[in-house]
Amino acid sequence: MDVELFERGRAEVAPSAVHVPHWLGAERQRALLAACREWARPPAGLRTVRTPGGGTMSARQVCLGWHWYPYAYAPTVVDGDGAPVKPFPDWLGELSRDAVADALGPRAVPERPYDIALINFYDGDARMGMHRDSDERVPAPVVSLSLGDTCVFRFGNPRTRTKPYTDVELRSGDLFVFGGPSRFAYHGVPRVHPGTAPPELGLTGRLNITLRVSGL
Numbered sequence: 001m002d003v004e005l006f007e008r009g010r011a012e013v014a015p016s017a018v019h020v021p022h023w024l025g026a027e028r029q030r031a032l033l034a035a036c037r038e039w040a041r042p043p044a045g046l047r048t049v050r051t052p053g054g055g056t057m058s059a060r061q062v063c064l065g066w067h068w069y070p071y072a073y074a075p076t077v078v079d080g081d082g083a084p085v086k087p088f089p090d091w092l093g094e095l096s097r098d099a100v101a102d103a104l105g106p107r108a109v110p111e112r113p114y115d116i117a118l119i120n121f122y123d124g125d126a127r128m129g130m131h132r133d134s135d136e137r138v139p140a141p142v143v144s145l146s147l148g149d150t151c152v153f154r155f156g157n158p159r160t161r162t163k164p165y166t167d168v169e170l171r172s173g174d175l176f177v178f179g180g181p182s183r184f185a186y187h188g189v190p191r192v193h194p195g196t197a198p199p200e201l202g203l204t205g206r207l208n209i210t211l212r213v214s215g216l
Contacts (some may be wrong), residue, residue: 047081088116152168
């Protein structure tokens, strides 16, 4: 087991944008990974996302609750096999609410239930450009959970894709929540560190589970 010289503590990276290391313990990580593997199976399984300009995202994705495609939501996989999107489980909604309460406080927990999960799989070469999560109809906090390989998570500002931004190292089990004045901040993943996943997890690559309230 690796021993760190300095323990990683929670940090407010920007107003109402909080990083909580080690939020998921080893058992919860394994359980969430097992669920992700089931969700990734067809129909409505893991797919390559194509952008309106004809390009493709290097991170592959599967959705729960509502299917996201650039830049809207649908009840079916309109840009894939056309199957109905997999349901969003109640336990994942409870996990989302617990995450917000822990990171931002109970008053930040939205009245509407969490009902969307975007699950992105990154291999060693995958990246995510700077973007905003702005296709939802309510500005409830976004919850992000990491499994597997460590990544550099770049968290910026609501005005521009460029600086100022802060690079945060997200490891397996880490939580990142952003809401309030940072809800529409640009963010991305410029780099993944291959081979850094906990060996006992049994995952090659990185999974990011992003949880949202649609307002639909």
